[in-house]
Amino acid sequence: MKDLKEGARELENKAKEAGRKLDGGESVSDKLGNAGDDIRHGLGNAGDEVRDALNTQKDIDQRGTDPEPTPR
Numbered sequence: 854m855k856d857l858k859e860g861a862r863e864l865e866n867k868a869k870e871a872g873r874k875l876d877g878g879e880s881v882s883d884k885l886g887n888a889g890d891d892i893r894h895g896l897g898n899a900g901d902e903v904r905d906a907l908n909t910q911k912d913i914d915q916r917g918t919d920p921e922p923t924p925r
Contacts, residue, residue, distance in 0.1 A: 855901045862894045 869890055873883040 855905060858901060859898050862897055866890045866894050 870887050873879065873886060
């Protein structure tokens with residue numbers, strides 16, 4: 854699920870960047886918009902990583918064992 858969300862964020866980010874370049878140039882506001890999108894993208898992915906780590910720790914605490922490793 855995490856990879857799917859990450860891929861969707863990346864696709865959305867690329868679409869926005871392409872849309873900003875349609876006028877032929879990249880203005881300062883375009884660059885700021887792209888930077889903001891990159892930051893939101895990174896924070897969303899970081900949040901997913903933290904959530905996964907917390908859920909893994911919760912599973913360990915409840916079962917008392919390490920769960921099966923998830924493929925990446």
